[in-house]
Amino acid sequence: MLTPTAPGAADPPPAPPRPRLAQGLLLLLVLVVLAFVLDVALGPVRIPVLTVARHLLGHGPPADAATAFIVHQIRLPKALTALAVGSGLAVSGLQMQTLFRNPLAGPSALGLTAGAGLGVAVVMLTSGGVASALAVRQVGLAGSWALVLAATAGAALVLALVLALAARVRDNVVLLIVGLMVASVTGALVSLWQYFSAPEQIQAYLLWTFGALGGVGGAQLAVLATVVGAGLALALASAKPLNALLLGENYARSLGLRVRRSRSLIILSTSLLAGSITAFCGPIGFVGIAVPHLTRALLGTADHRVLLPGACLLGAALVLACDCLAQLPGSQLTLPINVVTSLLGAPVVLWVVLRRPLRAAP
Amino acid sequence: MLQTLPSPGRAGGVAFAFFTGRRGWLPGLLLAGHLVAGAQARPPQAAAPGPAARPARLAARPAPAAGRTTVSYAKGFTISYVANYKLLTIKSPFEAKAPAARYLLVPRGAARPAGYPDAQLIATPLRSLVGLSSMHVALADFLGAADVLVGVGSFQYVSAPRVRQRIAAGQVYEVGQSTELNNELLVARHPDLVMTTGWPGEGPGHFQTLQAAGIPVLVNSEWVETTPLARAEWVKVLAALLNKEAVVNEKFDAVAREYQRLATLGRHATRRPSVVVGLPFKDVWYVPDAGNYLAQFLRDAGATYHWDRTRAASGSLALSFEAVAPVALTADYWLHTGTLTTKAALLAQDARYAAFAPVRTNRVFNNNLRTNAQGSNDYWESGALRPDLLLADLLHILHPELLPAWTLRYYQPLR
Numbered sequence: 001m002l003t004p005t006a007p008g009a010a011d012p013p014p015a016p017p018r019p020r021l022a023q024g025l026l027l028l029l030v031l032v033v034l035a036f037v038l039d040v041a042l043g044p045v046r047i048p049v050l051t052v053a054r055h056l057l058g059h060g061p062p063a064d065a066a067t068a069f070i071v072h073q074i075r076l077p078k079a080l081t082a083l084a085v086g087s088g089l090a091v092s093g094l095q096m097q098t099l100f101r102n103p104l105a106g107p108s109a110l111g112l113t114a115g116a117g118l119g120v121a122v123v124m125l126t127s128g129g130v131a132s133a134l135a136v137r138q139v140g141l142a143g144s145w146a147l148v149l150a151a152t153a154g155a156a157l158v159l160a161l162v163l164a165l166a167a168r169v170r171d172n173v174v175l176l177i178v179g180l181m182v183a184s185v186t187g188a189l190v191s192l193w194q195y196f197s198a199p200e201q202i203q204a205y206l207l208w209t210f211g212a213l214g215g216v217g218g219a220q221l222a223v224l225a226t227v228v229g230a231g232l233a234l235a236l237a238s239a240k241p242l243n244a245l246l247l248g249e250n251y252a253r254s255l256g257l258r259v260r261r262s263r264s265l266i267i268l269s270t271s272l273l274a275g276s277i278t279a280f281c282g283p284i285g286f287v288g289i290a291v292p293h294l295t296r297a298l299l300g301t302a303d304h305r306v307l308l309p310g311a312c313l314l315g316a317a318l319v320l321a322c323d324c325l326a327q328l329p330g331s332q333l334t335l336p337i338n339v340v341t342s343l344l345g346a347p348v349v350l351w352v353v354l355r356r357p358l359r360a361a362p
Numbered sequence: 363m364l365q366t367l368p369s370p371g372r373a374g375g376v377a378f379a380f381f382t383g384r385r386g387w388l389p390g391l392l393l394a395g396h397l398v399a400g401a402q403a404r405p406p407q408a409a410a411p412g413p414a415a416r417p418a419r420l421a422a423r424p425a426p427a428a429g430r431t432t433v434s435y436a437k438g439f440t441i442s443y444v445a446n447y448k449l450l451t452i453k454s455p456f457e458a459k460a461p462a463a464r465y466l467l468v469p470r471g472a473a474r475p476a477g478y479p480d481a482q483l484i485a486t487p488l489r490s491l492v493g494l495s496s497m498h499v500a501l502a503d504f505l506g507a508a509d510v511l512v513g514v515g516s517f518q519y520v521s522a523p524r525v526r527q528r529i530a531a532g533q534v535y536e537v538g539q540s541t542e543l544n545n546e547l548l549v550a551r552h553p554d555l556v557m558t559t560g561w562p563g564e565g566p567g568h569f570q571t572l573q574a575a576g577i578p579v580l581v582n583s584e585w586v587e588t589t590p591l592a593r594a595e596w597v598k599v600l601a602a603l604l605n606k607e608a609v610v611n612e613k614f615d616a617v618a619r620e621y622q623r624l625a626t627l628g629r630h631a632t633r634r635p636s637v638v639v640g641l642p643f644k645d646v647w648y649v650p651d652a653g654n655y656l657a658q659f660l661r662d663a664g665a666t667y668h669w670d671r672t673r674a675a676s677g678s679l680a681l682s683f684e685a686v687a688p689v690a691l692t693a694d695y696w697l698h699t700g701t702l703t704t705k706a707a708l709l710a711q712d713a714r715y716a717a718f719a720p721v722r723t724n725r726v727f728n729n730n731l732r733t734n735a736q737g738s739n740d741y742w743e744s745g746a747l748r749p750d751l752l753l754a755d756l757l758h759i760l761h762p763e764l765l766p767a768w769t770l771r772y773y774q775p776l777r
Contacts, residue, residue, distance in 0.1 A: 215644035334682035
């Protein structure tokens with residue numbers, strides 16, 4: 001598992017022609033647009049695509065308040081959230097896989113998701129019995145700022161710990177283990193808390209862990225988009241260092257890369273992405289692990305200048321598609337998004353694991 | 363209870379008893395929420411009796427003989443009086459094939475009657491009772507037998523003033539729930555009976571330790587009933603255990619008569635305001651299905667309920683926010699909003715609620731008026747046994763002209 005082979009570096013890319021890559025990216029862009037339109041058009045309430053389009057363009061019949069509400073207040077924010085979640089998680093996963101040179105690394109590898117979970121648990125499960133504690137919870141948690149702030153604080157705490165360690169620990173594998181251990185400890189703390197909490201509080205927490213793209217609207221969506229945008233910009237800026245890191249840290253250093261600084265930048269970018277997304281939408285699994293592999297397979301390159309936008313687009317398309325499936329077309333029911341992404345993502349991870357020995361053989 | 367919960371449990375009435383019955387059983391919790399009315403194994407005949415059928419049946423029922431009670435609404439248990447003992451049968455609400463649990467209620471000191479080798483023997487009248495859920499506290503309190511209650515699952519979930527007094531005086535012990543059940547304490551104190559809440563997949567082996575110690579365990583599954591009166595009628599189980607049949611006949615019949623009187627008012631109301639129930643959590647909005655006892659409340663209160671004909675195996679429907687939003691946008695009333703007490707808190711959860719008609723017209727009502735300092739909501743305790751008061755509250759909210767002088771007991775408007 002922890003063999004320091006760079007993903008995709010097993011067979012050095014023979015620098016494929018640029019036009020093919022451009023075509024690939026364009027194809028992905030079309031996919032994203034299609035998935036976005038589909039996501040807004042589909043839902044438990046049947047609305048003709050043309051009506052949806054007219055509402056989106058602001059020409060909806062004013063009398064139809066329910067449809068307008070559904071399109072503008074429910075579906076559009078949800079699709080935009082899916083866009084941010086997909087691109088953010090996929091890019092942070094790609095960065096982690098390259099940084100740790102481990103094909104199974106993901107945004108959760110640093111313990112960020114677990115940290116966010118701990119933050120949420122602290123707020124949600126804070127033991128009742130004291131009137132003041134109850135009052136805090138009365139403020140409202142679902143989609144509320146309290147939840148977001150707690151998750152961000154939890155992720156930031158873990159991030160600070162990891163960054164501090166990253167400055168001391170030179171070995172990325174050790175850092176990965178540190179992340180796993182931090183996740184383990186925070187997970188145990190949450191379990192302990194659950195054990196001593198009222199069942200209905202645990203249910204609220206469990207619902208959060210299922211992940212949800214809905215309920216992020218207005219100001220929250222603006223914050224999410226800004227933070228994810230910043231994280232993505234940082235990530236794109238780190239494309240060159242990532243390429244150098246693919247060849248190993250020593251080699252990267254000999255190329256003149258300031259490894260420690262680049263590493264901090266990459267960790268910061270990942271933390272912004274994974275932390276903010278987990279805060280708003282709950283832990284959403286497998287996108288971060290699966291999409292980078294899919295992107296590499298699809299574009300046939302290890303060049304992060306292409307892979308980063310590619311993963312960004314593919315991740316967005318995948319999460320949008322998952323959201324379409326989560327709504328169980330033709331039914332009024334809805335599945336938790338985390339279930340759908342995991343159902344799709346787990347086979348991809350299996351594929352990666354099973355494929356590796358075959359590729360290493362020659 | 364966290365206001366984040368769209369809680370099927372809440373909407374469905376499993377609520378408290380249900381969750382408190384299973385704390386610690388994490389993987390099943392969510393599932394738990396869905397298993398509200400236990401409709402999984404709801405027997406076909408358990409469907410709510412037709413609106414017209416019930417008053418007639420009530421009138422036709424022969425007056426019970428002294429010291430006996432008859433079961434009129436509940437489908438989950440029967441009591442038969444045989445010679446000098448009583449045979450209490452509780453059907454397994456979850457698996458149709460599972461044998462019903464039998465209890466022989468025998469006067470203290472009398473010999474065990476022949477037959478029913480698998481039945482548990484309980485000496486009557488009970489002198490000490492441990493009730494694991496808040497519903498059991500309500501049962502004892504309703505019968506004026508709060509002093510029999512010597513142990514509860516959790517102090518936090520007790521509202522009855524008399525029981526709170528006894529807790530403060532150190533006369534009640536706390537035994538925990540389910541997997542955390544303090545068996546050692548129970549064996550040491552040896553109560554006459556431990557009353558617990560039924561749970562799917564929970565075999566009789568679950569309480570082996572207690573039974574081996576000779577402590578009878580009675581599984582009370584009132585929450586699978588589909589009507590409010592049926593649910594409340596489970597008080598007759600405890601009445602039979604306490605030899606308080608005369609008390610329960612008088613008190614429960616008064617509740618049932620008043621409920622029927624109010625339901626007649628509600629069902630004949632000409633205006634039928636539409637109602638949306640529950641609080642969504644992000645994408646999911648759990649609403650009670652047609653077989654849920656809450657749906658029966660709404661029918662009897664003369665409301666229009668959008669999912670009045672939709673059945674689900676679990677007793678509640680997990681709908682997407684989008685499926686419920688169009689209904690909520692134009693509804694007349696919005697009921698049961700978690701633990702929220704103010705409109706500001708409601709809008710803090712999701713600003714989109716502001717577009718719902720009940721929010722704009724200040725017609726959002728929650729069932730948590732009687733929440734005490736511990737955060738325990740008496741709606742799930744005494745409310746379970748006073749469906750007449752709950753229905754009066756609903757009628758007053760939905761049809762103010764029918765009960766103009768009524769003061770709300772369990773519900774309150776969100777301000």
